[in-house]
Amino acid sequence: MADGRQRQEHGRAPETAEPERSRPLRAAAAGEDGPRPKRRDSRLPDATDEVIIGALADDARTGITEIAAMANVSRATAYNRIKRLTDDGVIRGYSVVADHARMGLGVTALVLISGSQPDWRANREVLSSYPEIEYCWYVVGSADIVLLVRVADTDQLRDLILTRLQALPGVTSTQTLTVIDEVVHRPVVKPAD
Known part of the structure; x- marks a missing residue:
């Protein structure tokens, strides 16, 4: 309005214009335009943070x-x-810890792949x-x-390695290490003292 006052229309409160410069920040903070901005004052977790992280790592449903x-x-x-x-990216999400064997995925293996480096970029999507x-x-x-990798049995493991992984461009060799027992599983690893 010419006199600088805003008038109420139909019983609604007057709308205030949000400053143009704050819109992108608010949208980014809400995750609307990509990842959240990094906090400048982030720091390493202290003892209290470690207790909190440990509680959530043990059970993400803890109240x-x-x-x-x-x-x-x-x-x-x-x-x-x-x-x-x-916000600092220390906690990146909350997840379920599944018993893969009970899900029908009884074979766990590490597959080491060697080959010519230039081809790996092209293979990222395929591996994903x-x-x-x-x-x-x-x-x-x-x-x-x-x-x-996690598969139901050694037949599926053989199929994955021989027909798919070794067929990728640039692969020169694979080595497979089959897991026979999980000795340690730590969802959160603490720095050594």
């Missing part, structure tokens, strides 16, 4: 009141710590499309790629 009691902090502090750890592959790491050493 905020129980987490607060474990960490000996208020509910608000526990909530704010979890939010900060999430194989549902048997739980993890895929590019590594340095005697192999170029290490895969953690």
Whole structure:
């Protein structure tokens, strides 16, 4: 309006214009335009954070009141710590720990792949499309790629290796290490003292 006042229409409160510069920040914080911005004041987790992370790693369904009691902090502090750890990227998500054998995936193996480096970029999408592959790491050493695979039986493992992995462009050799027993499984690894 010419006199600088906003008028109410049909009983609604006047709308206030959001400053143009704050819109992208608000959208980014809400995840609308990609990943959240990194916090500038991020720091390594302290002992309280480690208690909170440990509680969530043991059971991601643990309630905020129980987490607060474990960490000996208020509910608000526990909530704010979890939010900060999430915003800082320390907590990247919450997941289920499945018993793969009970899901019919009784064979776990590490497959080491060696080959010519230029072809690996082209093979990323192909490797990502194989549902048997739980993890895929590019590594340095005697192999170029290490895969953690889970299959129902050795026939499926043989099929994956001989007909699909060894057929990828640039693969010169594979080595398979079949897991016979899981000795240690830590969803969260703490730094050594």
